[in-house]
Amino acid sequence: MTLTLRSIAKTFAGGTRALLPTDLQIEQGEIVSLLGPSGCGKTTLLRIIAGLETPDPGATVRFDGEDVTALPVEKRQVGMVFQSYALFPNMSVRKNIGYGLKMQNLPKAEIAARVEEVIALCRLEPYADRPVTALSGGQRQRVALARAVAPRPRLLLLDEPLSALDAALRGQLRDELALLLRSFGITAIFVTHDQDEAMAIADRVAVMSHGRVVQIGTPEALYRNPATAFVARFVGAAMPLGGRIEDDRLHLPGGALPLASATVGHQAFVRAEDVRLDPDGALAARVETVTFLGTHYRVALSGATEQPLFALHSGLSAPAPGDSVRLSIAPGAILTLPTEDRIA
Ligand code: ATP
Structure with missing residues (x-):
């Protein structure tokens, strides 16, 4: 799915300008990271794309050209993975993954086939019948991903998907997540404040600062040709010479x-x-x-x-x-x- 954002801005009640007018185009199958320091507006932008937050008037969100700005979250067909994973602790891996499909009232056989498909894709076969409480952090993360992609969303949104894991595991799962996201073939946007994570996983990185996308490009382009001092320091680990x-x-x-x-x-x-x-x-x-x-x-x-x-x-x-x-x-x-x- 192609995502087109035009003039997306957000002012919260009380006057906080979380986002200044932002344009962004994301192509079919692309994996894009929203990268920036705390408070720069990443989550707000992600929530607007999902339909969880309403942008200021004048904004348009298009999925494959179709205007979805007024469409509620449940009609947008987006899959979401949150940092907490929000899994049902007393349900098995299989039941967690099938939950969204049940809500869609799909035929039982279809649900079973799709659950097995994503279990295989996310290499969860050995754990399929365990309750999610009996899984490691990395395994839970794969369950959260599997559950998000099982209903075949048009777009996958991930908010700090690795932040609940310890540093060593994060590094390891970064490459795994990059491979998994590509194997799904779904357009995906993930929020992170971790430069290495953004660079390792994304096809393109949108660097955000103070409610704006200051530069969007491939990891190599951002590293070699940063557009601003902020991008050079934040992404390229460049030192100011004075x-x-x-x-x-x-x-x-x-x-x-x-x-x-x-x-x-x-x-x-x-x-x-x-x-x-x-x-x-x-x-x-x-x-x-x-x-x-x-x-x-x-x-x-x-x-x-x-x-x-x-x-x-x-x-x-x-x-x-x-x-x-x-x-x-x-x-x-x-x-x-x-x-x-x-x-x-
Ligand atoms: P973090 O990495 O800390 O999650 P972020 O880049 O995702 O940060 P946002 O959560 O999008 O940033 O927040 C952007 C700005 O909007 C912040 O100043 C935040 O305090 C403010 N903000 C976010 N949600 C609300 C809200 N519901 N009401 C008022 N202000 C909000």
């Missing part, structure tokens, strides 16, 4: 760096992997701390920039705290970006 842009150079306390392109008034950012320890480098710095991380060292540096700067250094040896070093950063590795409030 300093002053003048004459196509970035002037820093430790020296001046040539820039590939420069706009006065923009901010400069760099990623730790692009900061090189280089005896011929233009920047002077002092090593503060060195952390061994297996494949590389993480070197904290002072003096080159006003704020702390880090370099990821690979090699057999690393400098020691207190050493004076020189740094280089390739012109193309310095991102010069408008701060968010300068975006029209």
